């Protein structure tokens with residue numbers, strides 16, 4: 590997994606226009622989804638049956654997949670170079686462009702589950718009437734770009750991530766209005782309650798899965814020789830991400846790609862160092878510059894960087910690549 594830096598405020602020209610139009614659609618879509626839930630909830634509250642704990646079921650809010658798929662086609666495919674946002678597997682090509690088959694909701698929008706002692710458990714939360722019910726999913730984040738991660742089937746589908754969302758704190762749903770951190774934060778919901786935004790949720794819940802938009806995976810995961818992935822310094826977030834997304838399934842593939850890329854790196858290095866008589870420092874700089882574009886688009890970039898750092902200790906290989914990519918990104922924005 591690689592940190593993806595995306596700042597919509599830095600978009601320019603037609604992409605910036607596209608973004609503004611898309612934002613309008615997403616806020617309208619979000620308002621509609623929230624309203625649909627509020628209406629269903631209010632019908633359920635008006636129910637006068639004999640068993641007050643079993644009112645009519647609240648239907649799941651309908652999410653318009655076309656809205657977030659537009660974001661996938663316009664932004665995500667280029668930003669992630671057609672790779673899965675979690676495992677960095679390449680996901681295919683159509684005509685002249687890379688294609689991501691699916692977009693995953695980082696926080697699930699229809700149901701929330703975790704795995705406990707090998708069993709899937711559905712998360713329950715206390716509603717505004719004090720009754721404990723199923724968490725309906727974070728439906729108000731269905732179109733929030735930080736909640737949209739391109740994902741391959743191996744990471745996205747059951748038994749991998751699916752609707753799982755493990756947290757270090759407690760799962761959050763409705764919050765009382767007097768807990769609201771600011772008038773412009775969160776989203777209005779039923780009287781006296783609001784739905785928190787991603788930033789507040791991250792603070793309250795402490796997610797145990799890594800999100801490439803908001804986390805720096807290098808702080809939680811390490812990759813070494815033979816494609817091996819481990820949590821860094823015993824990071825719980827790293828360990829939980831490896832476990833839930835079953836990232837060890839790709840060890841063999843990562844190993845092959847690591848070796849292939851390291852071979853290319855070494856032959857280029859030999860060329861710059863021996864043939865062109867550059868110093869060791871200079872030769873590393875030249876190779877990094879030459880291969881930076883290829884590596885940015887390569888599968889398992891994080892694993893390759895980890896392996897190169899191990900092979901050439903003390904030469905800051907991954908830092909050098911990151912410097913070039915950051916410079917290119919700043920130039921683009």
Ligand SMILES: [Zn+2]
Pocket residue numbers: 673674675676677678740741742743744745
């Ligand atoms: Zn994946």
